[in-house]
Amino acid sequence: MGSTIRSVIVANVIGMVYFGAIMGVAIGLVNVNAQVSPNFAWFPVTNTIIVVIGAWLAQKYWKIGFEPAGDVPWVKVYIVGVCLTALGIATALVQGKFTGYTRATELLELEVSGGFAVTYAIYMSVFAAVLAEITFRGVIQARMEKVLSVWPVVIIIGIINVLAHRWGPEITLNWLGLFVTLAGWTYLRWLSRSLWPPLILHTLTNLLVALGLWNAGPLVHADVKMSSIIGIAGVGLVSLVISVVVVRSMQSSAQTS
Numbered sequence: 001m002g003s004t005i006r007s008v009i010v011a012n013v014i015g016m017v018y019f020g021a022i023m024g025v026a027i028g029l030v031n032v033n034a035q036v037s038p039n040f041a042w043f044p045v046t047n048t049i050i051v052v053i054g055a056w057l058a059q060k061y062w063k064i065g066f067e068p069a070g071d072v073p074w075v076k077v078y079i080v081g082v083c084l085t086a087l088g089i090a091t092a093l094v095q096g097k098f099t100g101y102t103r104a105t106e107l108l109e110l111e112v113s114g115g116f117a118v119t120y121a122i123y124m125s126v127f128a129a130v131l132a133e134i135t136f137r138g139v140i141q142a143r144m145e146k147v148l149s150v151w152p153v154v155i156i157i158g159i160i161n162v163l164a165h166r167w168g169p170e171i172t173l174n175w176l177g178l179f180v181t182l183a184g185w186t187y188l189r190w191l192s193r194s195l196w197p198p199l200i201l202h203t204l205t206n207l208l209v210a211l212g213l214w215n216a217g218p219l220v221h222a223d224v225k226m227s228s229i230i231g232i233a234g235v236g237l238v239s240l241v242i243s244v245v246v247v248r249s250m251q252s253s254a255q256t257s
Contacts, residue, residue, distance in 0.1 A: 004147045011143035012160055019135040019164070022054045026127060030108070030120065038112040041119040047127055055134050064138030065195030073253070076246050077192045081201050083239035083246075084184030089205070090236025092177020096221030097229045101173035104218035105210065118214060125210035126203055133199040136161045136182070137189040150190045158183030181205075191247065 026047045033043040059066045095101070108120045136157050144153045161182040162175055171178075185198035192198075213219065224232075 007147045008144055008156065011140050014143070015135050015140035016164070018054070018058070018139055019131060022050060022131055023128075025050060026124075026131075030124070031110070034108065034110040034112050034116065038110070038116060041112075041116045041123075044119065044123045047123075051127065051131055051134070054131075055138075058134060058139055062139055062142055064134065064142045065189065065193075066138075069192060069194040072192055072194065073250055074192075076250050077188070077197055080191060080243045080246050081185075081188045081197045083243040084188055085181065085201050085205060086239040087236045087243070088177060088181025088184050090232045090239070091180040092174055093221060093224065093232050094229055094236070095176045096174055097224055097226075099173040099221075101170060101221045102218050103174075103209075103213060103221070105213040121214055122207070122210045125206045129202040129206040130199065132161065132164075133185070133195060133202050136164075137186060137198050138195050141186060141189055145190065150187065153190065154183050154186045157186045161186075191250075 026043075029046050029050075030043045033041060055064075055066070058064045096103070105121045106125070108117055112120070140160070141153060141157055144156065148156075158179050162171075162178045165171060165178065185202055188198045188201070189195060
């Protein structure tokens with residue numbers, strides 16, 4: 001038990017140091033860019049290079065899940081992934097309705113051009129998703145799975161990933177939606193034996209949310225009609241049922257093969 005706890009702590013410490021170092025450098029480059037050339041955003045190039053190098057090093061030394069996963073029913077995996085993502089989003093919307101949460105674009109608090117601002121809002125949302133997957137479902141989960149079964153891993157990483165989000169009053173308003181979404185992607189990483197499915201889904205989710213918020217403005221959850229919330233909750237429940245059915249079919253196929 002003692003060695004397991006130490007392994008879990010070490011995995012999370014390594015992961016958080018990794019995340020903090022890369023995110024710190026990335027934010028630093030954004031600030032330098034804003035001060036040196038506020039009308040031209042070049043930071044996406046440098047930050048992309050940094051995260052690619054970081055991912056390559058993590059894969060080389062820790063085998064975080066970019067390697068081929070072998071005989072995996074990818075269609076079923078992505079069906080489960082989409083359904084778990086829908087469940088997480090539905091949970092977030094329902095929770096936000098009752099807590100008064102407002103989802104808004106994260107703006108750069110510096111004097112920059114409009115093009116720079118929109119680049120920051122959209123690119124950094126995608127960057128954060130990629131780095132989070134490399135860190136939590138990659139660096140941390142790959143190490144934790146060596147000493148723990150799937151459900152403790154899902155719960156612990158889900159909690160740590162929620163706690164790693166930027167803290168403020170809003171974290172108490174959307175923690176459940178965050179946890180369900182992040183725990184779902186952690187389970188998907190285990191199910192697929194690959195980092196690619198959660199990384200792709202997290203990246204697409206953040207990209208679509210960032211684009212939607214930039215174009216349509218903040219989403220005030222309290223303003224969503226109750227009839228819509230009921231429908232959204234229904235979609236979440238149906239998504240959960242589909243996920244369970246597909247996972248069981250995958251398990252049955254694995255046992256008979």
